[in-house]
Amino acid sequence: MLRGGLIGCGFFAMNQLHGWREASRARIVAICDRDPARLAEAGDTFGIAARYDDAARMLAEEDLDFVDIATTVGSHRALVELAADRGLHVICQKPLASSMDDARAMVAAVAAAGRTFMVHENFRWQSPIRAAIEAVRGGAIGTPFFARASFRSGYDVFSGQPYLATDERFIVQDLGIHVLDIARALMGDAVRITATMQRVNPAIRGEDVATMLLVHDGGATSVVDCSYATRRQPETFPETLLEVDGEAGTLRLDAGYRLTVQTAEGSETRDVTPRLADWAERPWFNIQESVASIQQHFVDCIEAGRAPETSGADNLSTLALVEAAYLSAAEGRSVDVSEV
Ligand code: NAD
Ligand code: 89Y
Structure with a gap:
């Protein structure tokens, strides 16, 4: 123990x-x-x-x-x-x-x-995201050439986490970091990023909207878009929605945890709603389940003597995308990730 x-x-x-x-x-x-x-x-x-x-x-x-x-x-x-x-x-x-x-x-x-050093980068451990990652890695849509990872919400995150309203940096450092990590998990490391950022909510200090274009090793493209200024129904907090195009098909993770894979053989949609633990609550249960999953992964990795998927070393590449995104937005240019 x-x-x-x-x-x-x-x-x-x-x-x-x-x-x-x-x-x-x-x-x-x-x-x-x-x-x-x-x-x-x-x-x-x-x-x-x-x-x-x-x-x-x-x-x-x-x-x-x-x-x-x-x-x-x-x-x-x-x-x-x-x-x-x-x-x-x-x-x-x-x-x-x-x-x-x-x-x-x-x-x-x-x-x-x-x-062993693991960063608690849990979004890629959300079971719906995990199902998408496993489908892509397992070749369900062939080699992916485009992805969109999208997190858009108007949920009040400031009441539980008041520092999010007063810190100089907001959505990319707090939330976009997870979505960038999902893009890496789906598409591999990124070498270049171009970002725009906006502050729509006048009551907070940092940016609450970010749109990022990534070029991955090997040339694939992703769009990572995040917003805490999006008022729409259904409110999808805290779901990350995905679209991945591959040479042999497409994958979509739609609102309500519906995962669709389409290929020449047809289209299959699965309900990938996360488990609602007895200690969890809606709408957070998706994140809450992933906490338990990443913690067990850490224990398993220590016992097996292997590096966690989101080891400290691995996470340097996610953090570099965050830093490069802020540099890109500040200077209005595309940034090579090796610059940071
Ligand atoms: P919080 O401010 O509510 O809690 C932080 C606690 O740490 C406070 O109680 C504070 O007193 C204590 N603390 C600070 N420095 C300390 C020190 N040196 N020694 C002992 N105690 C100390 O913050 P939070 O909202 O719980 O966020 C904590 C971290 O979790 C942040 O990095 C945040 O980004 C992250 N977070 C992650 C997720 C996720 O899904 N992975 C979700 C929310 C928050
Ligand atoms: O802090 C954030 C996180 O890591 O996940 C959601 C969140 O709690 C608010 O954006």
Whole structure:
């Protein structure tokens, strides 16, 4: 049984604590938060007695195999390096870091410790997205040459996560990062990006609309479009909709979790609605299920001695797309990902 310590008991960490309860061969034995009210609420809800207001003290006093870092981005580098210094396996929430230099240093620190490092990049673990990825990777539509990954919503994310309204960067760093990662999972690494960004909601500081054009290794194209300013019915939060064209057919993941594959042999539509866990709620259940899935993947990878699909090293390529998108939008030009 792997013993984990969770750092950060805020909004999203509640999902992570629920997810860990479902995990096989791992559990959270200690928690840490600087905010006493959040620490007490998480400890009481999940029956965890070992509670700390300081991560260094938790790591010094507890016998842990891994840490799960669920704080916001500003603290990620220091906490990952602290865990690496103590020889622990690490999960860190997205966005991994707010600069490529920080992210590269974090990956190097955990590698030097010889431990497993996974970024909690869970959207590609959503079961409907996973079904699409597996169909494409399994050759259902032949070699893909075009993809569109689209996340458009008017859902109020600011009430649960108020920092999203006040941070300088919003949708690409917070949400677009997941959709860019899905594009990579479907189409392979991207080498070039062109992005436009808009702020439609005057009450927030950062951009709430982004449209990105990616050129992948080998020449395939993707369009990744994200919006939190889209008022439409049905409201599809938090669904990422997909269209992938391949040389032998097309795949679509439509609203309501309907996956369609069309080839010369015909068209097949499947209901790929995620499981509604007993601790989950609509409309979040899609994301919540993926938390448990990625956590189990982390445990399985440690046991098997292999790198997680969204390892720290892998995630550098997703984070580079985020940085390159901001550079592209700021300078009004197409950016080669190697520039960042
Ligand atoms: P939050 O502000 O609600 O919670 C963060 C908590 O961390 C707070 O309680 C804060 O007191 C604590 N904290 C901060 N620094 C600390 C430190 N050094 N030591 C101990 N505690 C510390 O934030 P949130 O909305 O839960 O987001 C946390 C992270 O999860 C962010 O990086 C966010 O992008 C990510 N997130 C991911 C998903 C997803 O689907 N993967 C969804 C939502 C949020
Ligand atoms: O923080 C974001 C995330 O990672 O998934 C959805 C979200 O909670 C709001 O955009």
